[in-house]
Amino acid sequence: MTSETSMRLSTSTTRTYKDAINALNTLQSNFASIEAIKKLGPNVNKNQLSINEVYEYTRRLGYQPKDFNKLNLIHVTGTKGKGSTCAFTESILEQYRLKNGGGISKIGLFTSPHLKTVRERVRINGRPIDENKFAKYFFEVWDKLSTTESDVEKFPTLQPSDTVKPMYFKYLTILSFHVFMSEGVDTAIYEVGVGGTYDSTNIIDQPTVCGITSLGIDHTFMLGTTIESIAHNKTGIFKKGSPAYVSEQLEYPESLKVIEERAKELGVSKLEVVSASEIPKDIKLGLAGDFQKLNAVLAVQLAREHLTKLNVLPPIEAGESFTLTPEFIKGLEVAKWEGRCQIIKDKPTFENITWYIDGAHTLESVNVASSWFRKELTNKAPTSTKRVLLFNQQSRENATALLAKLYENVVTDSFAFDHVIFTTNVTWSSGKYNSDLVSLNTSKEQVDKLIIQKELAEAWNELDSSATKKSRKHIFADIETGVNFIKSLSEDKVEVFVCGSLHLVGGLLVVLDNDTE
Known part of the structure; x- marks a missing residue:
C-alpha cells in the first residue's frame, strides 16, 4: 500500500x-x-x-x-x-x-x-x-x-x-x-x-x-x-x-x-x-x-x-x-449456518431448482458433504430430474483430489450428474466481484485463463472415462453465467450440488439473491 x-x-x-x-x-x-x-x-x-x-x-x-x-x-x-x-x-x-x-x-x-x-x-x-x-x-x-x-x-x-x-x-x-x-x-x-x-x-x-x-x-x-x-x-x-x-x-x-x-x-x-x-x-x-x-x-x-x-x-x-x-x-x-449442508428450494425466479450447498474445501469436509448430498437424494430422484454439479476450488493445490473424493462418494452406475460445471469465484458476468467478495490472494492470470477450471474438467474426464453415463462438462468464467445455464435447464426439475469452496458458495448466494451493488 x-x-x-x-x-x-x-x-x-x-x-x-x-x-x-x-x-x-x-x-x-x-x-x-x-x-x-x-x-x-x-x-x-x-x-x-x-x-x-x-x-x-x-x-x-x-x-x-x-x-x-x-x-x-x-x-x-x-x-x-x-x-x-x-x-x-x-x-x-x-x-x-x-x-x-x-x-x-x-x-x-x-x-x-x-x-x-x-x-x-x-x-x-x-x-x-x-x-x-x-x-x-x-x-x-x-x-x-x-x-x-x-x-x-x-x-x-x-x-x-x-x-x-x-x-x-x-x-x-x-x-x-x-x-x-x-x-x-x-x-x-x-x-x-x-x-x-x-x-x-x-x-x-x-x-x-x-x-x-x-x-x-x-x-x-x-x-x-x-x-x-x-x-x-x-x-x-x-x-x-x-x-x-x-x-x-x-x-x-x-x-x-x-x-x-x-x-x-x-x-x-x-x-x-x-x-x-x-x-x-x-x-x-x-x-x-x-x-x-x-x-x-x-x-x-x-x-x-x-x-x-x-x-x-x-x-x-x-x-x-x-x-x-x-x-x-x-x-x-x-441453529442456522449458511453454506453448510444448506438446501434452497424453488427460490423465486429459480423454480424447479433445488440447491444442495456446502462450502466443503478439505478432503474430510468434501467426504462428509458429498455423503450428505447422496443421502439426501436417496429414494427421491425421478427420472425426469436433471442432476448438476457446480464446483470450484481456486486456491488449493489438491483441488483435483477434492474432486476425486466427491466423485468417489457420489457417482455410481445408477447415479450420475447430467452436467458438471466448473467456474471461477468471480461473481458477475461483467467480470466483477461484489466488493465484499473481492479475492486478491489468488492468481489473476489463473482466473482469467481458467487454468484451474480446465484442469478440473480434464480430471473429471479421466474419472468419468469408464462411467456408464457420462456427464456433459462446462467451463464458465463466472458464477452468474453458470447459474444462468442451470436456470436454462429448469423446464424439468433440477437438483444442483454446489461444493468445493466457501468463496464459490458465497458468490452463488449473492447471485441467487441478485444482490448487485
Missing part, C-alpha cells in the same frame, strides 16, 4: 461502508507488509512474528490481552466443523440471553470466512453488525493505527507505522476485539482462522473454555504434514487454568495422545473428549448432516461450561451427567 493510498483512505470525509470495504480489500495483498517481512530473511520465525504483531497492534489501540477477559471468551479450533460448533454454541447461549436473568446481555461471534458480506464475521446477538457501525469502528482502528508508532528495533516489519497495516484476516480480528469491547459484549465466541498457536485470535488471555473439533490434514504449509504436528499447533489455544473439550477423533485417533500431552504441558484445568452418542436421538438439529451431531455435542459442553463460569448454571459434580435443559434443546434445534 502506498503512502498516498493510506493518506487518502485515512482522511476521507465520506467514511461510508463502501469506503471501509475498499480500504479493507487493499489488505488482501498488502504489499508494504509483505515487503517488510521479506527483508528479514529466511531465518526469522514468521509465525511468532505474526502473533507478536497482533499483540502490538492491539497495544497501539489501547488494549492489553487481559482487558479482553471481560468479554468472557470461548475459543474454538479444529479442521472441520469449528464454524458449525460456534453456531450451535451461539444459538444455545442466545436462549439464555433472551431469558430474564440469563446472565448474558450481548453475545459476540467472530468467524471466518464470510459468505456474502464481510460483516458476517463480526456478529452481535446473532446478526452481523450493520454497515454504519462497521464503517465507524473500521475507521477508528484505521486512524488509530495510522497515528501511533511501534518501536523500530522490536517491530521492523511495522514500519513506517503510518503506512503499514495488518493483513486482511489480522485486521478483522483486531477490529472484532475493538467492536466487542466498544459494544459492551459480555460473551464472545472466537473461531480460530488457521491452526491455533500462531493464529491472530490467540491473544486471548483467559478463555472461559476452549474447544477442538475434528482434526484433519490441512494447511500443511503452515501446520506441518502430520496429524501430530497439526494437533500440536491446534492445542496452542489451551490456556493454563481454563477447561478444554475435544471432539472424539474418529479419523485420526492418534491425535488424542498429542492433545492429552499438550493439555498437561499447558496446564488446562480439565480435558474431556466428547462423543456424538451423547446427543439424544429425538433432537432434530438445526444444521443438516449426521456429522453435525459431534459438533452439537461439543457445543453443548462449551455452552454448559461457559454458563457455569457465569453462575447461570450450577456446577456438575464428578460422575454426574448433564441433562439438556429446554434452552439447550431449542438452541440446537434452531
Whole structure:
C-alpha cells in the first residue's frame, strides 16, 4: 500500500461502508507488509512474528490481552466443523440471553470466512453488525493505527507505522476485539482462522473454555504434514487454568495422545473428549448432516461450561451427567449456518431448482458433504430430474483430489450428474466481484485463463472415462453465467450440488439473491 493510498483512505470525509470495504480489500495483498517481512530473511520465525504483531497492534489501540477477559471468551479450533460448533454454541447461549436473568446481555461471534458480506464475521446477538457501525469502528482502528508508532528495533516489519497495516484476516480480528469491547459484549465466541498457536485470535488471555473439533490434514504449509504436528499447533489455544473439550477423533485417533500431552504441558484445568452418542436421538438439529451431531455435542459442553463460569448454571459434580435443559434443546434445534449442508428450494425466479450447498474445501469436509448430498437424494430422484454439479476450488493445490473424493462418494452406475460445471469465484458476468467478495490472494492470470477450471474438467474426464453415463462438462468464467445455464435447464426439475469452496458458495448466494451493488 502506498503512502498516498493510506493518506487518502485515512482522511476521507465520506467514511461510508463502501469506503471501509475498499480500504479493507487493499489488505488482501498488502504489499508494504509483505515487503517488510521479506527483508528479514529466511531465518526469522514468521509465525511468532505474526502473533507478536497482533499483540502490538492491539497495544497501539489501547488494549492489553487481559482487558479482553471481560468479554468472557470461548475459543474454538479444529479442521472441520469449528464454524458449525460456534453456531450451535451461539444459538444455545442466545436462549439464555433472551431469558430474564440469563446472565448474558450481548453475545459476540467472530468467524471466518464470510459468505456474502464481510460483516458476517463480526456478529452481535446473532446478526452481523450493520454497515454504519462497521464503517465507524473500521475507521477508528484505521486512524488509530495510522497515528501511533511501534518501536523500530522490536517491530521492523511495522514500519513506517503510518503506512503499514495488518493483513486482511489480522485486521478483522483486531477490529472484532475493538467492536466487542466498544459494544459492551459480555460473551464472545472466537473461531480460530488457521491452526491455533500462531493464529491472530490467540491473544486471548483467559478463555472461559476452549474447544477442538475434528482434526484433519490441512494447511500443511503452515501446520506441518502430520496429524501430530497439526494437533500440536491446534492445542496452542489451551490456556493454563481454563477447561478444554475435544471432539472424539474418529479419523485420526492418534491425535488424542498429542492433545492429552499438550493439555498437561499447558496446564488446562480439565480435558474431556466428547462423543456424538451423547446427543439424544429425538433432537432434530438445526444444521443438516449426521456429522453435525459431534459438533452439537461439543457445543453443548462449551455452552454448559461457559454458563457455569457465569453462575447461570450450577456446577456438575464428578460422575454426574448433564441433562439438556429446554434452552439447550431449542438452541440446537434452531441453529442456522449458511453454506453448510444448506438446501434452497424453488427460490423465486429459480423454480424447479433445488440447491444442495456446502462450502466443503478439505478432503474430510468434501467426504462428509458429498455423503450428505447422496443421502439426501436417496429414494427421491425421478427420472425426469436433471442432476448438476457446480464446483470450484481456486486456491488449493489438491483441488483435483477434492474432486476425486466427491466423485468417489457420489457417482455410481445408477447415479450420475447430467452436467458438471466448473467456474471461477468471480461473481458477475461483467467480470466483477461484489466488493465484499473481492479475492486478491489468488492468481489473476489463473482466473482469467481458467487454468484451474480446465484442469478440473480434464480430471473429471479421466474419472468419468469408464462411467456408464457420462456427464456433459462446462467451463464458465463466472458464477452468474453458470447459474444462468442451470436456470436454462429448469423446464424439468433440477437438483444442483454446489461444493468445493466457501468463496464459490458465497458468490452463488449473492447471485441467487441478485444482490448487485
